[in-house]
Amino acid sequence: MTNPERKAWSQDYSGWFHKVIAEVPIYDTRYPVKGTGIWMPFGYRLRKEVLRIIREELERTGHEEVLFPLLIPDYLLSKESEHIRDFEDEVYWVTHGGKTPLEVKLALRPTSETAMYPMFKLWINAYSDLPLRVFQIVNVFRYETKATRPMIRVREVSTFKEAHTAHATREEAEEQERIGVEVYSKIFERLKIPFLRTVRPDWDKFPGAERSIAFDTVMPDGKVLQIGTVHFLGQGFARAFDIRYMNSDGNYEHVWQTCYGISERAIAALISIHGDDHGLVLPSEVAPVQAVVIPIVYKGSEEEVLKRCKEVSEILKTSGVRVAIDDRRDMTPGNKYYSWEMKGTPVRIEIGPRDIDNNTVVLVRRDVLKKTPVNLDCLVEEVKRLFINIDEELTKRGREWMASKVREAETVDQAKSELDNNGGVVELNWCGRTNCGEELERTIDARILGVPFDKNGAENHITGAKCAGCNESAIKRIRVARSY
Numbered sequence: 165m166t167n168p169e170r171k172a173w174s175q176d177y178s179g180w181f182h183k184v185i186a187e188v189p190i191y192d193t194r195y196p197v198k199g200t201g202i203w204m205p206f207g208y209r210l211r212k213e214v215l216r217i218i219r220e221e222l223e224r225t226g227h228e229e230v231l232f233p234l235l236i237p238d239y240l241l242s243k244e245s246e247h248i249r250d251f252e253d254e255v256y257w258v259t260h261g262g263k264t265p266l267e268v269k270l271a272l273r274p275t276s277e278t279a280m281y282p283m284f285k286l287w288i289n290a291y292s293d294l295p296l297r298v299f300q301i302v303n304v305f306r307y308e309t310k311a312t313r314p315m316i317r318v319r320e321v322s323t324f325k326e327a328h329t330a331h332a333t334r335e336e337a338e339e340q341e342r343i344g345v346e347v348y349s350k351i352f353e354r355l356k357i358p359f360l361r362t363v364r365p366d367w368d369k370f371p372g373a374e375r376s377i378a379f380d381t382v383m384p385d386g387k388v389l390q391i392g393t394v395h396f397l398g399q400g401f402a403r404a405f406d407i408r409y410m411n412s413d414g415n416y417e418h419v420w421q422t423c424y425g426i427s428e429r430a431i432a433a434l435i436s437i438h439g440d441d442h443g444l445v446l447p448s449e450v451a452p453v454q455a456v457v458i459p460i461v462y463k464g465s466e467e468e469v470l471k472r473c474k475e476v477s478e479i480l481k482t483s484g485v486r487v488a489i490d491d492r493r494d495m496t497p498g499n500k501y502y503s504w505e506m507k508g509t510p511v512r513i514e515i516g517p518r519d520i521d522n523n524t525v526v527l528v529r530r531d532v533l534k535k536t537p538v539n540l541d542c543l544v545e546e547v548k549r550l551f552i553n554i555d556e557e558l559t560k561r562g563r564e565w566m567a568s569k570v571r572e573a574e575t576v577d578q579a580k581s582e583l584d585n586n587g588g589v590v591e592l593n594w595c596g597r598t599n600c601g602e603e604l605e606r607t608i609d610a611r612i613l614g615v616p617f618d619k620n621g622a623e624n625h626i627t628g629a630k631c632a633g634c635n636e637s638a639i640k641r642i643r644v645a646r647s648y
């Protein structure tokens with residue numbers, strides 16, 4: 165199937181993104197604090213549907229929702245040394261209550277390990293208290309120094325889903341890491357966001373983690389965006405916060421932990437990857453309005469047409485479709501089409517006087533902007549079939565997009581020219597040495613994302629090949645990209 169126009173979308177993605185989030189509207193960036201934004205009603209509903217999917221997948225796999233305080237005392241934030249070293253420059257501090265200086269400075273959480281784990285220590289005593297799996301959806305604050313971008317790099321992350329788990333053994337925690345990766349894969353599949361899973365290099369791990377597995381996608385401008393991460397924490401935090409349980413021999417042992425996070429970046433990716441020059445194209449599962457009914461009225465037929473529109477909308481509502489009628493009087497059908505296309509509404513239903521005579525309606529798919537007349541008797545069936553077709557089409561487009569953006573390279577020059585011309589991700593052989601990696605990043609002018617994540621949880625190792633950087637023998641196939 166052919167895509168509708170995607171010229172503005174592909175040639176000026178940043179302009180396109182700012183225009184759609186303002187025009188739909190989804191997110192208002194004019195609030196006078198840098199790195200913050202406002203979820204507008206339509207955007208808020210989109211966010212709510214995305215969060216519903218995230219909650220469903222986490223709850224289905226035994227995670228329970230909790231809610232922790234926003235404030236973290238400084239002595240807790242600094243308990244795990246690597247963690248504080250990396251976050252230090254990004255923390256917002258509360259130092260006063262009114263005019264009174266606080267005795268203990270309070271941080272606005274940049275993430276919640278150091279808020280949650282002292283409580284884990286109190287909750288976990290016996291083996292039977294494990295595994296512990298909780299998550300919360302909150303705002304976190306990071307004083308980002310790189311250029312902020314709406315939803316993509318904000319200082320108040322308003323939609324931060326963080327899951328935290330504790331286990332009796334390394335094996336159980338590693339199994340949980342794999343489950344975390346599966347849960348996220350399922351979430352992104354349902355959101356129709358294509359992704360690569362990559363084990364980050366040591367120098368780019370989450371502060372305090374033993375291993376970080378990232379989900380990356382490629383945005384319309386060819387730049388890579390990290391849309392989620394799963395971290396294997398080992399026992400580092402458990403030692404720092406003294407989280408122990410009594411094993412079967414009556415000895416106390418530290419727990420093993422994982423944590424994983426997603427933010428509104430995922431919503432930015434969902435909006436961006438499937439858009440076109442008419443605006444958003446939303447998968448049916450997350451579209452706030454899945455079908456919109458538009459009366460095509462001529463003088464004399466107004467009431468009859470409007471009545472039919474209401475009947476059609478009732479039928480759909482009863483069968484569980486999120487449906488709206490656009491009965492604005494001062495607007496032409498053409499302008500209504502424009503505004504609902506901008507919102508990415510999967511199916512438009514046009515009803516005019518002739519449809520009433522023929523007992524039909526006209527269905528228009530947002531993804532391909534194709535019209536099909538259907539008999540009113542098969543309305544629900546046909547609309548639901550279109551939802552499935554649209555979702556399948558978006559999955560397919562996502563896969564094709566990703567496939568077109570991942571290339572192989574033998575040499576540093578090839579890698580660089582691939583990234584210059586096509587963006588995306590380039591895979592090449594590497595010796596595994598940090599200083600060679602740094603040199604590679606400099607000459608290609610890109611970042612090493614890491615090693616492809618293998619289904620069995622292992623990193624992929626190779627033999628018999630040469631490093632693209634130094635020509636010594638290579639041990640890993642790595643991914644390199646220009647990223648947000």
Ligand code: 5CA
Pocket residue numbers: 274275276277306308315316317318319321325326327370390391392393395423424425426427428429
């Ligand atoms: N505690 C762990 C797991 S919850 C953690 O904080 N991991 S993180 O730092 O990698 O953040 C999780 C995800 O949040 C990232 O993968 C990224 O997609 C998103 N994220 C991080 N910083 C920002 C930001 N400033 N704006 C928007 N999204 C962000």
Ligand code: ZN
Pocket residue numbers: 594595596597600601631632633634635636
């Ligand atoms: Zn090398």
